[in-house]
Amino acid sequence: xxxxxxxxxxxxxxxxLGAIGPGIGIGLVGSKAMEAMGRNPEASGTVFLPMIIxxxxxxxxxxxxxxxxxxxxxKI
Amino acid sequence: xxxxxxxxxxxxxxxxxxxxxxxxxVTNTMVTSWIVMLLLIGFGIAATRGMKLAPSGLxxxxxxxxxxxxxxxxxxxxxxxxxFLPLVATLFLYxxxxxxxxxxxGVGSFQGLVHGEEASVLxxxxxxxxxxxxxxxxxxxxxxxxxxxxxxxxxFVKFLKNPLELVSEFSRPVSLALRLFGxxxxxxxxxxxxxxxxxxxxxxxxxxxxxFVGLVQALIFAILTLAFxxxxxxxxxxxxxxxxxxxxx
Numbered sequence: 285x286x287x288x289x290x291x292x293x294x295x296x297x298x299x300x301l302g303a304i305g306p307g308i309g310i311g312l313v314g315s316k317a318m319e320a321m322g323r324n325p326e327a328s329g330t331v332f333l334p335m336i337i338x339x340x341x342x343x344x345x346x347x348x349x350x351x352x353x354x355x356x357x358x359k360i
Numbered sequence: 361x362x363x364x365x366x367x368x369x370x371x372x373x374x375x376x377x378x379x380x381x382x383x384x385x386v387t388n389t390m391v392t393s394w395i396v397m398l399l400l401i402g403f404g405i406a407a408t409r410g411m412k413l414a415p416s417g418l419x420x421x422x423x424x425x426x427x428x429x430x431x432x433x434x435x436x437x438x439x440x441x442x443x444f445l446p447l448v449a450t451l452f453l454y455x456x457x458x459x460x461x462x463x464x465x466g467v468g469s470f471q472g473l474v475h476g477e478e479a480s481v482l483x484x485x486x487x488x489x490x491x492x493x494x495x496x497x498x499x500x501x502x503x504x505x506x507x508x509x510x511x512x513x514x515x516f517v518k519f520l521k522n523p524l525e526l527v528s529e530f531s532r533p534v535s536l537a538l539r540l541f542g543x544x545x546x547x548x549x550x551x552x553x554x555x556x557x558x559x560x561x562x563x564x565x566x567x568x569x570x571x572f573v574g575l576v577q578a579l580i581f582a583i584l585t586l587a588f589x590x591x592x593x594x595x596x597x598x599x600x601x602x603x604x605x606x607x608x609x
Contacts, residue, residue: 333435333583340580344535347542354367354545 295356302349309342367545369488370479372472388480389488392467396458396485425453429582436583437590444589447502451495452582458485459544459574463567468548486544486577489537496537499585503532507592515592532588536581543577 317335321328371385407422415423429449433441461467462484470481485491507515519525547570554563 330435333432336576336580337583337587340539340584344539347539347546348535350542350546351538358367 291356295353298356299346299349299353302352303346306342306344306346309345310339313338313342369483369490370474370477372474372479372481387488388483389485389491392461392482393458393485393491395482396454396461399461400453400457432583433586436586440590440593441586444586447499448582448586448589451499451585452578455486455495455540455581456575456578459578460571462486462544462548463551463570463574484544484548486540487548489541492541493533493537495540495581496533499536499588500533503585503588503592504529506589510593532584536584540577540581543573547573 313335317331320331369387369389371387372391374383374385376383403418403422407418411419426445426449429452430441430445433445433448437444467482467484468480471478472481473479547566551563551566551570554566
């Protein structure tokens, strides 16, 4: 299919829809980590690193969507 | 609205390797990463020249950084952190420094004419997929070799037990490389877009955000490397399982 007038929409949808899941995921990780830190402030040091790693894994999915969006956008 | 952040880095000059017809392109990201490397190596040499037992000046600063990183690494890898630190700390310092170097004024905004086309003379090193992919491949090879040396049997058995391990093993360098590249490139595009929407004061907020993202991404790259390394060199599950069972009895 040749790039048409809907191609920018495709790029927008790719990153827009692709960001929903990671957004929810990072929100869940962050909320649970904050809860843990609030209940047990001494553990904030040990909670922080796994939280960052968990967020990074969730974020990677959004980055894949971004790469796809940029690839689609580059074709215009 | 036109955005001036091309996905591919621009070659500044190229030369042919003598005797072959291989063309080597020297891109603006390469030049920037050489500058970053020179600064880091210069700092390393200056900090370790004439080391004293009671540190002062640069040596003190360097020791503070290393101790901080060692403390972080020991949280993830425990007693093996010391042997992983050289690779992990180098990656962290290099990525962190090049991300922050990439948002300095002048990097990305100085334009030069290359073969009749405008191109940035300097560009944030990690907005080049080649660099992040190279680092991710180094990590990948290092993890495999470390795993093979630590427990050769487990290294092969885990693929037989669960063939999907292969997928997870090979998706690691891909996601490592794309995460860093995507974050830094998207940050550059974001600042550029904000510059076009509101040219005064507003981009400064996003530059601050970029500094945070640059630090966090360096931390994530380093910690994931560390986590992969410590997973690969862990002693066999059956062994540790038996140990805990033994302790329970």
